[in-house]
């Protein structure tokens with residue numbers, strides 16, 4: 001693998017562990033390093049969401065030094081796009097490509113069900129900026145005990161792949177994904193426009209009705225692609241708008 005991997009039986013959240021290692025509050029570690037957990041007790045999603053996973057899930061965070069891989073500040077919001085493309089590439093040998101899509105900012109879906117989520121974070125550690133890219137991929141995850149909301153919107157790769165996925169496949173997908181993530185971040189640093197084109201082919205919201213809840217207001221319109229700064233463009237009745245945060249409402 002291109003990056004060393006530290007595998008843990010159990011951790012609160014691989015993103016939180018990466019942050020502690022980067023800030024020196026819990027030992028320290030030199031990037032690049034991948035922290036992979038078999039179980040997370042407090043897996044986090046975006047915002048205040050929790051992330052459901054079990055031993056059939058891949059849950060890991062890559063702790064990276066952005067300057068060492070040619071990434072500048074302006075690339076930060078695009079890292080999650082790069083990661084989403086890597087996830088699609090890692091699972092596409094097992095699922096028909098036409099069934100795969102990315103829902104801005106970085107949910108990877110098969111037939112409209114979310115199978116992966118990405119949690120990118122950038123921090124300033126004592127030894128410089130650090131990039132943490134957390135990825136949760138439901139490979140053979142059992143969702144029976146998850147909340148009703150998770151069961152309604154999520155899925156796992158095993159349900160959609162024509163063949164049953166064995167533990168070995170999970171390891172193979174992990175190895176592929178790490179390599180693809182490295183390549184995708186490299187593409188971002190060398191040719192961000194090419195990465196954006198790849199992303200656009202997978203954009204689930206392009207040309208479709210979309211509503212984004214920004215807390216104080218909801219922006220509604222037709223998805224018009226991703227800007228060079230990673231924002232979601234929306235054609236609203238009163239002109240184009242770009243949103244950077246918020247929650248994409250699932251009901252369109």
Ligand code: BTN
Nearest residue numbers: 013043044045046117118134136
């Ligand atoms: C989302 O879709 O809201 C993002 C989910 C990110 C989940 C991954 S699992 C590994 C890493 N550690 C965490 O606590 N979260 C990310």
